[in-house]
Amino acid sequence: MPDTKKEREARNMLSITNSKVFDTIKILISICIAFIITFVILCLISEDPVNALVTILTGPFRKTRYLGSIIESFIAYAFAGLAAGILFKSGAFNLGAEGIFIISGVSVAAVACNPITTNPFLHSALCILAGALTGGILMIIPSFLKAKFGTNEMVVSLMLNSIYSGISMFIIRNYLLTTTTNTVGSKDYLETAKIGYLYEPLRISACLILLIVCTVVLYIIMYKTKLGYQIRLAGSNPKFSEYSGINSFKLALITSAIAGVLAGMGAACQLLTQTSFYQPDKSLTGIGFSGMLLSMLGRNNPIGIVISAFLIKYLEQGTQVLYFVDRAVPSEIVAIVEGIVILLISSQYFLRGFREKKLLQEGLKKDA
Amino acid sequence: MRETILKLDNVTKVYPNGTVANRDINMEFEKGEIHSIVGENGAGKSTLMKIIFGIESPSSGTVTYKGEEVHFNGSMDAIEAGIGMVHQHFMLIPSFSVVDNIILGSEPKSGIFIDRKEAVRRTQELSDKYHFELDVTAKVSTLSVAKRQKVEILKTLYRNAELIILDEPTSVLTPQETEKLFEQLRQFKDQGHTILFISHKLEEVKKISDRISVIRNGVSKGTYKNEELTMEQLTNLIIGRDLEKDFDQFKTHEDFHDEKVLKVEDLYMERNGKPVLNHMSFAVKKGEILGVAGVEGNGQQELVKCLTGLEKTAYEGKITICDKDALEMNVKQRRELGTAYIPEDRMGDGIAASLPISDNIISTYYDREDINGRFFMNQKAINKVADELIDTFTIKTQDNKTAVGSLSGGNVQKVVVAREYNTRPDLMIAEQPTHGIDIGSAELVHHKLLELRNQGAGILLVSADLNEVLDLSDRIIVMFNGQIAGYFPDASKTNDQELGLYMLGARHQSEEEIGGALNA
Numbered sequence: 001m002p003d004t005k006k007e008r009e010a011r012n013m014l015s016i017t018n019s020k021v022f023d024t025i026k027i028l029i030s031i032c033i034a035f036i037i038t039f040v041i042l043c044l045i046s047e048d049p050v051n052a053l054v055t056i057l058t059g060p061f062r063k064t065r066y067l068g069s070i071i072e073s074f075i076a077y078a079f080a081g082l083a084a085g086i087l088f089k090s091g092a093f094n095l096g097a098e099g100i101f102i103i104s105g106v107s108v109a110a111v112a113c114n115p116i117t118t119n120p121f122l123h124s125a126l127c128i129l130a131g132a133l134t135g136g137i138l139m140i141i142p143s144f145l146k147a148k149f150g151t152n153e154m155v156v157s158l159m160l161n162s163i164y165s166g167i168s169m170f171i172i173r174n175y176l177l178t179t180t181t182n183t184v185g186s187k188d189y190l191e192t193a194k195i196g197y198l199y200e201p202l203r204i205s206a207c208l209i210l211l212i213v214c215t216v217v218l219y220i221i222m223y224k225t226k227l228g229y230q231i232r233l234a235g236s237n238p239k240f241s242e243y244s245g246i247n248s249f250k251l252a253l254i255t256s257a258i259a260g261v262l263a264g265m266g267a268a269c270q271l272l273t274q275t276s277f278y279q280p281d282k283s284l285t286g287i288g289f290s291g292m293l294l295s296m297l298g299r300n301n302p303i304g305i306v307i308s309a310f311l312i313k314y315l316e317q318g319t320q321v322l323y324f325v326d327r328a329v330p331s332e333i334v335a336i337v338e339g340i341v342i343l344l345i346s347s348q349y350f351l352r353g354f355r356e357k358k359l360l361q362e363g364l365k366k367d368a
Numbered sequence: 369m370r371e372t373i374l375k376l377d378n379v380t381k382v383y384p385n386g387t388v389a390n391r392d393i394n395m396e397f398e399k400g401e402i403h404s405i406v407g408e409n410g411a412g413k414s415t416l417m418k419i420i421f422g423i424e425s426p427s428s429g430t431v432t433y434k435g436e437e438v439h440f441n442g443s444m445d446a447i448e449a450g451i452g453m454v455h456q457h458f459m460l461i462p463s464f465s466v467v468d469n470i471i472l473g474s475e476p477k478s479g480i481f482i483d484r485k486e487a488v489r490r491t492q493e494l495s496d497k498y499h500f501e502l503d504v505t506a507k508v509s510t511l512s513v514a515k516r517q518k519v520e521i522l523k524t525l526y527r528n529a530e531l532i533i534l535d536e537p538t539s540v541l542t543p544q545e546t547e548k549l550f551e552q553l554r555q556f557k558d559q560g561h562t563i564l565f566i567s568h569k570l571e572e573v574k575k576i577s578d579r580i581s582v583i584r585n586g587v588s589k590g591t592y593k594n595e596e597l598t599m600e601q602l603t604n605l606i607i608g609r610d611l612e613k614d615f616d617q618f619k620t621h622e623d624f625h626d627e628k629v630l631k632v633e634d635l636y637m638e639r640n641g642k643p644v645l646n647h648m649s650f651a652v653k654k655g656e657i658l659g660v661a662g663v664e665g666n667g668q669q670e671l672v673k674c675l676t677g678l679e680k681t682a683y684e685g686k687i688t689i690c691d692k693d694a695l696e697m698n699v700k701q702r703r704e705l706g707t708a709y710i711p712e713d714r715m716g717d718g719i720a721a722s723l724p725i726s727d728n729i730i731s732t733y734y735d736r737e738d739i740n741g742r743f744f745m746n747q748k749a750i751n752k753v754a755d756e757l758i759d760t761f762t763i764k765t766q767d768n769k770t771a772v773g774s775l776s777g778g779n780v781q782k783v784v785v786a787r788e789y790n791t792r793p794d795l796m797i798a799e800q801p802t803h804g805i806d807i808g809s810a811e812l813v814h815h816k817l818l819e820l821r822n823q824g825a826g827i828l829l830v831s832a833d834l835n836e837v838l839d840l841s842d843r844i845i846v847m848f849n850g851q852i853a854g855y856f857p858d859a860s861k862t863n864d865q866e867l868g869l870y871m872l873g874a875r876h877q878s879e880e881e882i883g884g885a886l887n888a
Contacts, residue, residue, distance in 0.1 A: 224744040236720035243717045244731040245700035
């Protein structure tokens with residue numbers, strides 16, 4: 001062959017037939033299509049659709065407060081996405097992050113309402129630890145039942161979601177119930193438990209640092225260590241990993257424990273920065289399920305997941321800003337963008353014909 | 369000049385992963401001929417058959433059937449047009465009777481009900497007409513493999529197929545059964561059917577074909593009359609060079625003092641109340657290949673699973689690997705004793721298709737020191753191992769990051785064999801190591817197995833391909849119904865005809881003779 005290996009690699013890097021390049025292009029085109037459809041809808045309901053679209057896209061930059069709100073609120077979602085990502089990557093169909101968020105919240109609230117220590121750093125850290133431990137231990141249950149008794153993970157984890165939120169309500173009602181208001185919620189957290197800002201204008205807190213550290217560590221585990229190798233192997237072909245001598249039982253427990261720890265930390269971050277007391281039926285609902293969508297958007301890659309979480313929250317903020325400007329456009333419009341992007345990215349067939357044609361041309365060229 | 373029934377013009381097929389399976393294929397098939405298509409696996413034979421049978425559509429080019437250009441939209445269209453296909457893996461429902469299997473999808477009706485009487489009459493008539501000797505009311509699960517194949521063929525005839533595609537039909541048959549099948553094929557030919565015969569076994573192709581088409585690397589290398597070609601020319605056309613056939617010259621005979629790497633004593637396992645492994649005893653010595661012959665489904669798969677530790681059902685007996693009692697050990701522990709395993713189902717058990725070659729090629733020794741740092745896996749070392757193995761095993765790929773699933777069958781198998789070879793095993797369990805792969809890759813796999821043998825590894829070769837067993841083995845056992853039916857202490861002193869009799873259960877050696885398998 002006349003060209004060197006390096007040249008071939010360089011050409012391959014830029015070619016659409018390379019699957020990584022193709023995936024990126026697919027995501028970008030999906031986003032464009034989603035915006036075109038959104039624009040059409042905006043044309044129907046808004047008097048100034050161009051301005052509306054521009055507001056969605058640039059709105060969050062108009063005030064630092066808006067950006068700060070994104071940074072603060074996306075953290076828990078990112079944690080949920082990471083938890084779902086590692087589970088999906090290992091091939092587990094465990095949809096239990098939702099319930100884990102809610103019940104970990106109880107542990108967090110329990111620690112946050114009690115004067116365990118006067119050191120604010122230590123108190124917050126203990127809250128996060130409580131959430132992480134609760135999540136880590138409870139997330140194991142569906143995997144354990146599956147490995148030991150062959151139960152269906154998806155059914156068990158969904159069922160546990162209901163059980164956990166029931167237990168959470170029970171504990172809050174009976175042991176931590178607030179005396180000041182009429183709602184079903186915990187007492188107020190002590191001031192020492194709350195997590196403050198490191199940089200107030202952008203609402204950067206220790207939670208953001210925790211998220212970044214967790215993402216990097218998770219990325220390294222997934223792609224650089226033996227554990228990550230085992231997870232990827234088991235996830236892409238469980239029979240093959242068994243053939244290779246990997247202990248799938250142990251692996252499933254470790255993976256779900258990690259996912260649970262991540263979810264528990266996410267719950268703690270959300271509660272200690274965004275709320276002053278815990279309501280099991282309000283404070284954390286929906287985050288665990290959103291995590292699965294984010295994991296899909298980020299293709300189960302930790303860094304991709306965190307970026308998707310940020311972008312989705314960015315869009316939500318954008319539509320919020322638009323709502324202030326143009327009351328005709330409901331902020332729910334963001335759900336349309338999300339829905340279309342996820343639909344297109346997860347579609348196997350979208351753009352496939354185009355890629356095949358390219359491949360055909362390339363294949364024929366190679367031969368000539 | 370005879371009538372052309374099927375014509376392919378410039379047929380090209382590109383798969384989504386970029387594999388160009390067929391490129392500008394031009395072929396003509398005449399009515400009433402037996403036309404073989406040969407080529408290495410991954411050469412594009414199966415794809416071409418799928419195009420003819422309507423399962424895949426060509427990326428470009430045209431298919432002309434009976435003078436009309438056709439665009440089949442799925443196999444139903446092809447069946448309607450009169451094309452039938454007998455797949456390598458049978459498409460039958462075991463719990464249904466022969467009749468039910470045959471009429472499925474085109475049932476004779478009276479009102480809204482299936483006319484069973486008519487169905488039985490028609491299938492029985494068809495079976496008798498072609499001398500199939502089938503009881504059409506029997507359940508398929510009670511039939512032998514050869515009979516099941518007949519049911520498959522009958523299925524195509526019932527649907528009035530004029531063109532019948534047979535994909536590797538002899539791979540599951542004994543020599544005697546193959547002979548019978550050929551007689552039948554000649555009969556079909558005399559009645560005006562066209563047979564498309566696909567096989568890796570060139571002796572058979574030479575024996576049965578009127579004409580032979582060769583495909584190499586997705587490109588047609590021409591169609592030849594059978595008598596125009598010698599065996600050597602045919603091989604040369606298929607792989608582009610001559611093939612070494614005599615394996616004996618590669619065998620060295622170092623003395624390993626009859627040391628045993630594997631000892632199996634009185635192995636017994638039941639499934640559904642029936643014994644599938646019935647008190648088997650044998651041993652594999654250092655530096656030898658013990659061949660296990662037998663028709664598929666006589667306990668070979670279960671035996672291999674018991675030996676590798678993958679079997680979930682309880683089994684009893686004694687398994688000794690390298691002088692350690694291995695019966696209670698799991699897969700990992702047995703591998704640590706020095707066991708390597710080439711699985712039969714390479715796509716299912718042997719690889720993770722979506723992961724790159726580099727990940728696949730280390731899966732059974734990913735925790736070995738040389739490819740791990742203190743905390744992290746040493747990516748550089750892994751790449752080096754992968755690149756070296758890609759080189760030595762001539763795996764055709766762009767680089768070691770290519771997903772294994774996008775390689776051809778032969779190259780996938782090379783990845784599997786390369787990995788197991790690289791564990792430097794004392795005991796290699798090779799299960800159908802060249803099943804369904806091309807001659808070139810098969811040759812390489814055979815040579816690597818011999819290399820291991822010469823270095824002192826003991827190899828258990830389980831294969832339904834008798835020639836493979838005969839060519840490679842030092843000693844041979846034949847399995848029938850979960851038992852050892854025959855033991856041959858010198859593989860060069862027996863032949864396929866003799867083994868065939870034991871495989872079919874027509875002969876059975878005495879306890880004493882079989883005992884040699886363990887004690888020799």
